[in-house]
Amino acid sequence: MHYDYLIVGAGLFGAVFANEMKKAGKTCLCIDKRRHIAGNIYTEKIRGIDVHRYGAHIFHTSDKKIWDYINGFGEFNNYVNSPMAVYGDEIYNLPFNMNTFSKMWNIKTPEEAKKIIESQKSKENVENPKNLEEQALKLVGRDVYEKLIKDYTEKQWGRPCNALPSFIIKRLPVRFTYDNNYFNDRYQGIPVGGYTKIIEKMFEGTKVCLNEEFRSFMKKTTDTFGKILYTGMIDEYFDHRFGSLEYRSLEFKEEDLPEVQNYQGCAVVNYTKSDVPYTRIIEHKHFTFGKDEEGNDAEGTVITKEYSKQWQEGDEPYYPVNNEENNALYEKYRELSEKEKNVIFGGRLGMYKYLDMDKIIGEALSLAHKELQY
Numbered sequence: 001m002h003y004d005y006l007i008v009g010a011g012l013f014g015a016v017f018a019n020e021m022k023k024a025g026k027t028c029l030c031i032d033k034r035r036h037i038a039g040n041i042y043t044e045k046i047r048g049i050d051v052h053r054y055g056a057h058i059f060h061t062s063d064k065k066i067w068d069y070i071n072g073f074g075e076f077n078n079y080v081n082s083p084m085a086v087y088g089d090e091i092y093n094l095p096f097n098m099n100t101f102s103k104m105w106n107i108k109t110p111e112e113a114k115k116i117i118e119s120q121k122s123k124e125n126v127e128n129p130k131n132l133e134e135q136a137l138k139l140v141g142r143d144v145y146e147k148l149i150k151d152y153t154e155k156q157w158g159r160p161c162n163a164l165p166s167f168i169i170k171r172l173p174v175r176f177t178y179d180n181n182y183f184n185d186r187y188q189g190i191p192v193g194g195y196t197k198i199i200e201k202m203f204e205g206t207k208v209c210l211n212e213e214f215r216s217f218m219k220k221t222t223d224t225f226g227k228i229l230y231t232g233m234i235d236e237y238f239d240h241r242f243g244s245l246e247y248r249s250l251e252f253k254e255e256d257l258p259e260v261q262n263y264q265g266c267a268v269v270n271y272t273k274s275d276v277p278y279t280r281i282i283e284h285k286h287f288t289f290g291k292d293e294e295g296n297d298a299e300g301t302v303i304t305k306e307y308s309k310q311w312q313e314g315d316e317p318y319y320p321v322n323n324e325e326n327n328a329l330y331e332k333y334r335e336l337s338e339k340e341k342n343v344i345f346g347g348r349l350g351m352y353k354y355l356d357m358d359k360i361i362g363e364a365l366s367l368a369h370k371e372l373q374y
């Protein structure tokens with residue numbers, strides 16, 4: 001059979017692209033090497049609890065068109081991400097806001113907090129921050145940096161904060177209000193019934209073949225394809241010919257606790273001190289306020305401890321490490337990819353970019369519309 005597109009990877013990028021193509025009357029076949037669709041936003045039910053199998057995913061965007069688009073595939077709840085941070089025997093609210101500052105310094109007003117941060121900042125030479133450490137010191141001063149940023153970031157990225165790009169920390173709001181919302185975006189929520197359901201809906205009318213690795217599939221298939229959309233690692237596609245790009249990988253240790261109703265009182269708790277080996281614990285039931293899809297109380301709880309590590313052959317890649325060296329190397333692959341006539345690269349791995357879900361949707365929609373010449 002002939003298909004207009006072969007989509008490699010059944011994650012969010014591939015699903016949005018497939019859906020747009022189907023609406024335009026084009027045919028796609030999608031393959032994925034995993035045993036399930038939805039890539040890293042895959043959720044699976046345990047006693048009615050949607051378990052985020054590849055780490056917490058909270059949908060947030062300020063783009064109304066993207067919010068309306070995703071809501072077309074399922075309902076979202078009104079979850080607002082308000083993680084906690086544990087540092088030794090202390091516990092703080094995130095992101096950095098008046099609740100954090102008042103607890104750290106026993107103060108009440110924004111003026112008091114600003115004064116402390118300003119005085120800490122003046123002791124550092126950080127007017128033009130060149131790396132994450134300097135950026136963080138400039139934003140919140142030494143105390144917050146030492147307790148809530150330094151070790152967490154170094155655990156997550158496996159390198160010192162002064163060797164990391166500053167944009168990573170700019171993802172986090174700093175507020176002088178008592179507001180624990182982790183995101184500044186206008187719209188936020190978790191899909192009722194889980195992300196997998198949303199992706200299933202996007203793939204309606206598109207054939208998806210699971211447990212299919214790209215190269216072995218290409219060797220055996222008798223189907224033909226107009227073009228390929230590749231959402232895997234771009235350096236792997238080109239056999240690492242210029243060298244390997246760096247990725248961070250994650251390891252998840254899940255614990256099913258049928259006897260425990262409420263383990264930590266919050267969906268996400270970050271462990272910001274280096275003596276704890278994991279970066280965070282997710283308690284999945286709190287993403288849906290302890291309820292299952294029908295609105296009944298979920299029984300027991302499921303928690304996941306998340307460990308960060310350097311990606312090696314055989315691991316799942318999660319985060320591109322977008323420092324200068326890797327970005328320069330990616331640029332070489334990107335130039336090469338332009339010569340690959342009928343192959344398009346998309347998604348976090350194909351584009352080597354730390355993209356949130358809303359940005360992935362935006363990129364996939366614009367690619368589809370470019371292909372369709374809208």
Ligand code: UDP
Pocket residue numbers: 085094148149150152153156168169171172270272
């Ligand atoms: N961060 C931090 N302390 C925290 C949470 C986040 O310093 O408790 C910083 C850290 O530099 C991290 C970045 O914010 O790399 C993004 O973290 P987040 O956990 O939001 O990233 P995600 O994995 O959810 O995309």
